[in-house]
Amino acid sequence: MIGFIGAGNIGGAVITGLVKNGFDSDQIIVKGGKSNTAKDLQDQLGFKMVSKIKQMADTDVIFIAVGQTALDSVMTELSSIAEGKLVVAFTGGATIAQLKKKLIGAKVAIAIPNTPVKVGAGFTGISYSDVFEEADKKKVCSILGYTGQVVEVPSEQLGILGTVAGCSPAFLDLFIEALSDAGVKHGLNRQLAYDAAIGMAIGASKLAKQSDLSVPELKDEVTSPGGSTIRGVAALEEYGFRNAVIKAVDAAEGK
Template identity: 40%
Template structure:
């Protein structure tokens, strides 16, 4: 599969690393067009994918991804429409701010388009991506898009009205978890644990707890009850979290982004 991608910022570079890490995509299969900041050039020196400044080079790709800032999406689509002319190559935007309908207004209602929202764990092939397809997309194009994302983790098809909350939960959530792990580690360091060990234990605990929920299918509250013995240390810690508004702060963070 020959993949073309515009942009090598945070999300673009995460996807590039994930594809190459999967070993299903080689550096020679990846064509990248970067921006003015030079991040694509720096990444190319490390990963050895193909780099271009010429849209004509994308005519040889099987699929094209747009991983650039939202204001650039429609202008790049206009450039690609002129470049591609009658050639049909599926195009996927990974920007939250431009809908499939807006993309169709440029490329046409029958063009194979999709809007996807990946999260940064795609770089280790453990991401979760929400995707909205154009209504009339051909099965061959849809399958090609699905395959490209399957290399990066799990793909979930969602409706356009849910892509905002999906992006907030899956896309912003890792930063919330990172803050939580850092705070846990600070608490451990405060009580004498080595910093590197604290980070390792916190990360392993979060990952294994999440996997326990996924594999057992149990409600998070049920799993929490399995740790909280009557009068024990864990329930005392949870009480302290509740006193500080831990749940409300988390809910409010999601709601603040959405509103």
Template identity: 40%
Template sequence: MWSSLKAYSVPSISYDKITEKEVNRRVIMKISIIGAGKMGTAIIKGLINNGQNPKQILVKTGHYENALNLRQSLGITAVQALSDLATSDIYILATPATLITKTLSELSNINQQNAPIISVAAGVSFDEMLAIYPNAPLLRCIPNTPVAINQGMTSFSTSSHLSDNQKTLAINLLNQLGHTIEVPEDKLGIAGTIAGCSPAFIDVFIEALSDAAVTNGLDRALSYEIITEMMKGSAALAAESKIHPGILKDDVTSPGGDTIKGVVALEKNNFRFAVIDAINTILQD
């Protein structure tokens, strides 16, 4: 059922449907999440959805009440102080970027097991973090909100202070959330932007297509179903066939037909440039 502006929820796991492969991928380690807003919560949902025991997910939020609410809804373990996370196997920093260095400074005093630290903060470099916590076993990544349903696209970079075992542990965790790609740190900004920010552009596009559908008399919920199925299929066709998008577009545009008229109208309205400009504007920041 399509809801307009309501929070989504991830369906709970049906254990009888879990395959052997999934069982093997299930993790039992203690995961600490520091900051559980939109991204932290999406990661928690993805991990639980993949079979992680929620009690083994320790969550520290800015306001303890938020962690308690997550305990109520997702069954995680809420903690009050960073010092409660001393024996974690892995840390995920998902606070606003402005709080990352302060959090790392505190973490440097409590990370008893020298556990790997994953930062999801956009724009906070290894140099900035290592200046605060020298030799920290860091992995930087930019996930996107579909990690909540294990269909995320996460780009990541690793610091030289991450051992092979620490790297494996961290990447195994990210792999539970969907597709992952390692990139050099100087490419993390652009890779993270096109995957991390663009879900919002896609959502605006879905909304706009739906508005057009409703303008032309189609039921709102039906339009969302048609649009999202169309997007899934189009993305899958491009991903699986690896055919150039220009050729896939040509396949849809029948000579003298409807689609080319729509494509021309998009070009008239600078559709391509609007998209390129959106990404460039983000990166200019």
């Protein structure tokens, strides 16, 4: 059995990705917060729910998907049943040292999934505490693997990886929205403008993933000499597109 404490945006996305991609919902126990979010998700996906963390004693892996402010009280409640379990926190800003100190006898890890986990196309960075053995890592990956890629990194790189993969769906959504606005400005209807922008983002990402060419080379393939694309690229440069993206990552990183 696996447990989730918190089923909000990211907890709910991971649970949805698991169940929609074949993980047995009977093997999932969820403890939600004060809102109806977890209950609403249960109506769709059919997992078991409990009202107290101590009712999750039967689980061997627990995912903590609450925000920073709820983390301390959740860890206090979890500490009584944590021994021998694998505990993976999604909480941004949590540290392995902080989890280890509270969850004595548990093997702790921190993971930063992104919202595409919901459709099995996620990218999750994960850092394990030193007591994690290969078999433990395999167990966690075999679960999160239902939701997409899982990549282990040293804990000092988890923050930036979480920003590049975890915050950026919002950045890409802004880009898609802006592209769609531009299409509408030039006469496309809204739905067609979104279909075109989203279809392009999926296709260009798939090509970047599968092609032997590098990302700049793929850009060069689109920019015909004297053509329209290079004029658009020059305008993006004029308005500081790359710098805006780098500054967005700096801001997310608190720098």
